[in-house]
Amino acid sequence: MSKNPLFSLAYKSERTQITLPNCTIGGDELVVIAGPCAIESEEQLMKSGEITSQAGAKILRGGAYKPRTSPYAFQGLEVEGLKIMKAAGEKFGMSTVCEVTSEKALYDAIEYVDIIQIGARNMQNFELLKAVGKTDKVVILKRGLSATIDEWLNASEYILSGGNMNVILCERGIRTYETATRNTLDLSAIPVIRSKSHLPIVVDPSHATGKRDYIEDLAKASVAVGADALMIEVHPNPDEALSDGPQSLDKEDFQKLMDNIRPIAEAVGRKL
C-alpha cells in the first residue's frame, strides 16, 4: 500500500502529460476532442471527422457501446463501430476515443482506438477499472453522476494502482436539483483537482448542459478555469442524431466555438 495515493501531488509533483501521436494533453496545448454521441454509420462518422478536424479538433470521439437508461434504446454498433472509428481517425489524422462499458468491450476497443473512456455510470465499476489498470492504454475517467471529487480521485487510483498511469479526468456535470440544464457543470472541480492531483483534466460542457445554446459560453469558461482539453459533441446533422441531438453542434456552430475559445486560450497561455 502506498502512503500517498498515486494520483496525489504528494506522490508526484510534476503535472502528468499524456502524449498521443498528434497532440499532448496536460501541457501548453489546449486539446479539443469532438464528434458525435454515438457512431451511427460510416458516412456519419467520416463526415464528423471531416468537420471536426478541419476546425482544429485533434481527437475524434463517438460511442460504439452506449449505456442507455432504457434497454430498448439504441445500444451502439459495438465492434463494427470501433472499426469505423479506426478508419476515420486514420483518414483525418486524428487520435480516437470510445467509451467501454464492460471488460469485453475494453479488450475489443484496445485494438482499435487510441483512448478508452470510462463513463459516468461506470466510475465506480471497480472491476472494470482494475481491468483498465492492467493495460497501458490512455483512459479518460468521467466523474460519476454524483461523485464527490474525493471518490473520483479514488476511482482513478483503482487504475493507477494497477500500473497504468495514463489517466485523464473528465468533469461532465453533477446531478443537482436545477432543471434548466441537464446537469450542473462543476467548474470548481478543476482548481480543486489541480490542488490535489497531477492528472490532466478535460471538461465536457455538452453533456453537462444538454443544450446547444449554452455550450460555447461554458467552453470559454472551461478554458479560462484551466481545463487541459474540451470534449464537445458535434454531429453533421444534429436534428437527425440517434442520441443527444439537442446538445450537438453542427459544423458552423463548432467552427464558431473554436474561433471564440482561441482568444481565451491565448489569454491563459494555451495554444489551440
Place this chain on the structure above:
Amino acid sequence: MSKNPLFSLAYKSERTQITLPNCTIGGDELVVIAGPCAIESEEQLMKSGEITSQAGAKILRGGAYKPRTSPYAFQGLEVEGLKIMKAAGEKFGMSTVCEVTSEKALYDAIEYVDIIQIGARNMQNFELLKAVGKTDKVVILKRGLSATIDEWLNASEYILSGGNMNVILCERGIRTYETATRNTLDLSAIPVIRSKSHLPIVVDPSHATGKRDYIEDLAKASVAVGADALMIEVHPNPDEALSDGPQSLDKEDFQKLMDNIRPIAEAVGRKL
C-alpha cells in the same frame, strides 16, 4: 420491444411475490434480511447467522466482494466468503444473499447463494444487469447513489427484459446535501414505486443513515410505509467490524429492533 415496460403495473397488475425456501417476499410476510457488511471469517459469519436467525431474520446477508471507495481498503474474501455464506445459511436454515460486482463474481455466487445483490454503484452497470437477466436467480437491485426512481425502474428492465422476473428493488438512501446522516433515506420511493410497479421493495435503513442510533426508528417507518422487507446490518462485535461498524447493530440492539417493529408490522397487516 414491449409497449408497457415489464416492471410496470400496466404490464402486470398483480404484485410479484418471490418465493424462497423459508420465506416469501412481496406477500403478507415482513421479511428481515440481516448480517454483517462484509464476511470476515467463518466464526464471524456463523455468529452472525446465530444472532440474526434467533431474533427472527430469514435471510443472511454478508459481502464477499466489497466495492470500496479506495483500492487499498479490504476488498472481501471472494469465493472463500461465498462458501462460508453457504455453510452458514444451511446451518441456521436461512436463505442467503451476497453482492456481486462483476460477471465473474455473478457466476461464482450463483453456485453458492440464494439471492444475488447488485449494489448502488453498479445500478447502471448495464452489462452486468444483462448478465443477471440471462439467469433465473433472485436479485436485489439497489437504487443508485443518486438515481431517480425512473432510472432505477429502467435499470430493473435490463434484468427483466432478459427473461429474469425475480427482481426485488432496494431503497438505501440517496445523496443529498445533508450530512447528519450518511445518505437521505427516501421513504417516498416506496409508495411511488407501488404506484408504478409490481416489483417487491426492500428498505435498508443501515446504509441510509450510517448511524446505529437512528436505524430502529427508520426501520419502523419503513414497515409503516409499506416495505416488503428490511435489510439490517448486524455484527457480533460492531466495534471490531472491518467495515461499517458504526452502522451495525449488535445482538441486543437487533433483538430490540425486531421486538419493536413487530407491533408496526401487525398494524399494517404484516406477519413478522
Place this chain on the structure above:
Amino acid sequence: MSKNPLFSLAYKSERTQITLPNCTIGGDELVVIAGPCAIESEEQLMKSGEITSQAGAKILRGGAYKPRTSPYAFQGLEVEGLKIMKAAGEKFGMSTVCEVTSEKALYDAIEYVDIIQIGARNMQNFELLKAVGKTDKVVILKRGLSATIDEWLNASEYILSGGNMNVILCERGIRTYETATRNTLDLSAIPVIRSKSHLPIVVDPSHATGKRDYIEDLAKASVAVGADALMIEVHPNPDEALSDGPQSLDKEDFQKLMDNIRPIAEAVGRKL
C-alpha cells in the same frame, strides 16, 4: 451567550411539551393539524373545520399570507383571513395556526390565532425570527427548502434566545434531484433531532410529496418514526382549490387517513 444552545438536550434534557387549549404537542398524544393551503372564503374554511374536526384533527390550518413563487399568484386574504380562521376555530373547538411572512403579519396574527408558523422560505429570515422570539406565541418553524438540520436548529435558537421557548419544528421535505415527488421527505430528521434537541416535531407529508396518493403512506411512516404531530392538507373540494389542490385530501380520504394511522399510533404508544 449560552454555552449549550437552548434547543439542546444538554441545556434541557426533558422533552418540551406545548400545551394548547384542546391538546398537547410533545406528549403521549398524536396531534393532527389539518386544513387547506389557503383560506379562500368563510364557507371554504368553515367546511374545512367541520371535516377535519369530525375526523379528529385538533388544530385547523390555513394560510392568510401566502408566499408564492410568482407575484401574480393569489397572495392570501390577510387580516380578513385571520378573522375567518378565528371564527372557525371557535365554532369547531379547534386550535388554529396561520403562517406569517413579515413582522406586520406576525403582529396581526398574534391577535387571532393560537399558533403562528414560519414557512420554509423564511427559516433564515432572522429579523422575523427575532421578532417572534420577543413574543410568547407558540410557533411552528418549518425546515428551509435545503436547510441542514444544524441550520434549522440554529434558526430555532434565534427564537429561543429571545425568550420564547414555545417552538415546534416541522419537517416538510428537502430539495433533491428526484422529481417523482415535489420534495424528498427526510424522515431521518426526526431521530436526528430527537438525539440533539428537546423540541417537539411535526411532519408535513402533504408539502413533501405534493401528490395526494402518497400522503397516507408517509403519514403512517411519520407516526412510526416518532413524529409528535402531523400536518395534512385537507380541502372540501380539492379540484377547485386556489393552491396546492393536487396534494389536498378530501373528506373521505382524510377520514381514511385518520383511521389508518390510528393503529400505528397505538403501536408506538401514542393516543390519537
Place this chain on the structure above:
Amino acid sequence: MSKNPLFSLAYKSERTQITLPNCTIGGDELVVIAGPCAIESEEQLMKSGEITSQAGAKILRGGAYKPRTSPYAFQGLEVEGLKIMKAAGEKFGMSTVCEVTSEKALYDAIEYVDIIQIGARNMQNFELLKAVGKTDKVVILKRGLSATIDEWLNASEYILSGGNMNVILCERGIRTYETATRNTLDLSAIPVIRSKSHLPIVVDPSHATGKRDYIEDLAKASVAVGADALMIEVHPNPDEALSDGPQSLDKEDFQKLMDNIRPIAEAVGRKL
C-alpha cells in the same frame, strides 16, 4: 398582470444597463465589486477601500447587517457600519453596496449606500422584496441557497413589478452534496439567464468556493462565461477577519486576480 414577466426578454429585448456615478453594470465594462464580508471598524473598511480601489475595483462592499447561522455570532455594526461605508465610498471615489435583512435595515441603508443587496437567505422574503420594489434603489438580488433559476427570476419579478427596474442578479453558488467547496458555483446560470432575461449578472466566486485558493481561477471562468461584474471578498488582514477569513483575499492576491482577469476580459470584449 403582465403576460410577459418584466424580467423577460419578451418584455424587453435590450439588455438593462445600471448606471452608477463611477461605472455602468451591464455594458462593455467589467465591473469589480470588492471588500470585506463584514464592516468591522472604520480602520478596516478604509484600508479595504484603499486596497480595492487602487487595484481597480469600482464598488466597495461590506456587511453592516450580517445574517449568521447562529444568533450568538457577530451580527454587524448596523447603522454605524452604514456611516463608515458612506465615508469610505466618498474617500476613495467608489460606489457602495450593503446587504439589508429587514425593511428597517432597507430604509436605513437607502440613506447611506448606492446599492442594496438582498442575500441568498432572503431571496424569497417576499415582503422585503416588495418593499425594495417600492424604492428606486439599485439592488443586487443573490440567488437562494438552492433556488432554481426560475424561482430566482420570479423573485426579481417581486421587485420589478413594484416599479423598480434597477435589479442586478448575483450567482453565488448552490447547495449540492459536494463538500470540497462551500457551495457549487453554477456558471451555467449565466448563459441560461442571458437566454431568458435582460437583467445584468454578477458572479461571486468567494462565497461560492469558500476557499481563497480557488477564487482567481473561478473569477477567470466567470468573466469568460459572460458575467457583467464580479464580487470578490478582500480583507486587509484575512487571518484576523471576524467572518469568512478563509475565503478573503489580501492586497497582493487581489491585485494578482485583477491582473490575471484582465486578459480574459479583453478576450471577451470587456474593459476592466
